[in-house]
Amino acid sequence: MHQANLINRDTxxxxxxxxxHGDRMHKGNNTQIVIMKERKCSCNKWQSFGFPWLHMLAACAFIxxxxxxxxxxxxRIDVYT
Incomplete structure (x- = not known):
């Protein structure tokens, strides 16, 4: 489970x-910084793959x-249908 906390409302x-992550004890248990307006996450997955990752989804759920x-x-599927 991911938990988000707002740091800066303006950015x-x-x-x-x-x-x-369940039985994968080497995964998770860390902190990432998400900047919504810049579409960035400190894990770099959002920037690398171009789609939001779990960290961003947690931030969206929070607000x-x-x-x-x-x-x-x-x-997006609706673009191709």
Missing amino acids: GEFEVLAGR RVNSSRFIEPYY
Whole structure:
């Protein structure tokens, strides 16, 4: 489970605490910084792959924002139908 905390409302900056991933004890249990307005995460997955990662989804859930607006069009099914 991921838990988000707002750091800076103006920049949309969040601290996201990632819990352990079940039986994979070497995964999780870390902190990432998400900056919504810049579409960045300190894990670099958002920047590398172009789609929001769990850290960003946790931040969206915290502020009750629909995360689909952060998905690039080429990853959206409705673009191709």
